[in-house]
Amino acid sequence: MVKHQPNSGQKIAVIGGGIIGLSIALKLQLSGEHVTVIDKKGAGEGCSKGNAGHFATEQVFPLATPGLLPQLPKMMLSPSSPVSIRFQDIHKTFFWMFRFLAKARPSATQHATRALTDLNQQAMSSWYQLLDSVGLSHLIVMDGSLLTFESDRLFKAYGETLLALESQGVRYEIWGQKVIRERVPNLAESVKHGVFFPETGHSLNPYRMCLELKSEFERLGGNWCEEEIENIDASYRSVRLSTLKSTFDFDSVVVATGAESATLVKKLTGVKVPLQAERGYHLMVPDLANKLPFPISSADRKFIMTPMSHGLRLAGTVEYAGLDSPANMKRAEMLKSLAKGLLNEQCDVEKSGERWMGNRPSLPDSLPVIDRLSEGKVLLAFGHQHLGLTQAAVTADLIYQLHTKQKTSLDVAPFSLSRFG
Numbered sequence: 001m002v003k004h005q006p007n008s009g010q011k012i013a014v015i016g017g018g019i020i021g022l023s024i025a026l027k028l029q030l031s032g033e034h035v036t037v038i039d040k041k042g043a044g045e046g047c048s049k050g051n052a053g054h055f056a057t058e059q060v061f062p063l064a065t066p067g068l069l070p071q072l073p074k075m076m077l078s079p080s081s082p083v084s085i086r087f088q089d090i091h092k093t094f095f096w097m098f099r100f101l102a103k104a105r106p107s108a109t110q111h112a113t114r115a116l117t118d119l120n121q122q123a124m125s126s127w128y129q130l131l132d133s134v135g136l137s138h139l140i141v142m143d144g145s146l147l148t149f150e151s152d153r154l155f156k157a158y159g160e161t162l163l164a165l166e167s168q169g170v171r172y173e174i175w176g177q178k179v180i181r182e183r184v185p186n187l188a189e190s191v192k193h194g195v196f197f198p199e200t201g202h203s204l205n206p207y208r209m210c211l212e213l214k215s216e217f218e219r220l221g222g223n224w225c226e227e228e229i230e231n232i233d234a235s236y237r238s239v240r241l242s243t244l245k246s247t248f249d250f251d252s253v254v255v256a257t258g259a260e261s262a263t264l265v266k267k268l269t270g271v272k273v274p275l276q277a278e279r280g281y282h283l284m285v286p287d288l289a290n291k292l293p294f295p296i297s298s299a300d301r302k303f304i305m306t307p308m309s310h311g312l313r314l315a316g317t318v319e320y321a322g323l324d325s326p327a328n329m330k331r332a333e334m335l336k337s338l339a340k341g342l343l344n345e346q347c348d349v350e351k352s353g354e355r356w357m358g359n360r361p362s363l364p365d366s367l368p369v370i371d372r373l374s375e376g377k378v379l380l381a382f383g384h385q386h387l388g389l390t391q392a393a394v395t396a397d398l399i400y401q402l403h404t405k406q407k408t409s410l411d412v413a414p415f416s417l418s419r420f421g
């Protein structure tokens with residue numbers, strides 16, 4: 001259970017109470033620091049609230065790859081495509097898209113794959129270490145996940161990816177139709193092939209997970225403060241945070257403000273981080289809570305279905321848009337027809353419930369920023385794109401190691417802020 005470490009008693013602020021900030025806050029509080037989380041909303045109310053709940057350690061490839069380029073124009077132009085740009089926001093996404101496409105070179109892809117593999121290989125041991133220390137390991141279900149294929153052509157083409165996964169040490173099993181029928185009887189007959197990833201897991205409720213982390217953090221003496229931080233100034237002996245009404249001084253500050261991090265980082269360092277809101281949606285189907293044994297994603301339809309305590313969560317789609325642009329809930333509804341084709345007639349997806357949109361914090365190279373600045377007074381942890389839930393605890397470990405000036409458990413050079421200038 002709770003393992004307190006020697007108290008160095010530093011006063012630390014973590015700005016942002018999403019899954020990244022909460023994991024860092026809990027880790028630092030457990031290590032004996034006096035931590036305050038500052039969030040303008042409640043815990044997990046940002047992107048962490050409605051994600052697909054998949055601890056997706058098999059996802060070791062960046063989003064920009066040479067293989068994506070020929071597919072992209074067709075994807076972008078179709079309104080029902082899994083990837084789209086909000087037309088009115090083209091001017092806000094143009095430069096980011098340019099930098100993203102520039103990362104689709106083989107050398108950049110290899111570099112990002114190595115760095116993502118490093119993070120993902122430690123992701124689950126970091127999660128279990130953190131959760132075990134506060135008796136919350138039941139929050140993760142390690143039952144694996146299945147990637148399905150309806151098209152023979154697509155499955156054949158995936159052979160190259162399987163070789164690349166093997167070279168990164170990702171374990172998988174190929175399932176034929178018979179095994180798929182036995183293990184997941186509620187999938188449609190059209191599913192012909194499956195790749196099962198045994199070392200992945202899922203959350204039964206990502207929002208509840210955030211709330212549980214918050215309450216453990218508070219039980220250990222951590223403070224929660226609902227304020228919007230307008231400015232950070234590290235030029236004093238301490239670090240000064242300003243809201244519209246007041247200022248607060250801390251020994252160190254961690255910036256974990258997800259897709260909204262660019263403004264604070266620019267004010268603090270002058271560096272313009274190319275952080276894009278890569279929006280995704282979910283649709284809950286409450287009656288289908290027990291129909292699938294583990295998360296099922298579709299290579300053909302490009303979405304995921306995760307069994308949660310309060311229903312089946314259909315999630316996915318990528319929509320590049322401005323941070324504050326209104327959600328387009330048609331994209332959440334789109335998930336219904338995708339699921340209809342993938343599930344059998346025992347599963348009625350018509351009675352759907354909650355629809356949700358969240359801003360994934362995405363950088364062009366698909367790597368987060370995990371860094372230490374101003375002699376350790378400022379730590380940065382944002383930009384985890386599609387993998388924030390998966391990588392939150394390993395990020396917390398790295399931030400702890402950077403804070404305590406220990407040798408980091410993996411090479412953090414690929415995550416430095418300086419790659420942006």
Ligand SMILES: Cc1cc2nc3c(=O)[nH]c(=O)nc-3n(C[C@H](O)[C@H](O)[C@H](O)COP(=O)(O)OP(=O)(O)OC[C@H]3O[C@@H](n4cnc5c(N)ncnc54)[C@H](O)[C@@H]3O)c2cc1C
Pocket residue numbers: 015016017018019020021038039040041042043044045046047048049050051052053054055056227228229230256257258259260261264279280281282315316357358359360361381382383384385386387388389390391
């Ligand atoms: C549809 C969808 C499905 C996904 N599925 C998965 C998945 O299956 N597995 C996975 O690993 N990842 C998944 N992700 C990605 C994952 O959800 C994100 O990477 C993760 O939530 C990012 O966490 P965060 O803490 O950085 O950001 P957030 O959760 O957005 O938290 C940032 C917090 O900072 C606060 N904040 C911002 N600015 C300020 C300020 N100035 N002052 C004070 N507070 C501030 C916000 O209020 C917010 O609470 C998915 C995302 C989407 C959209």
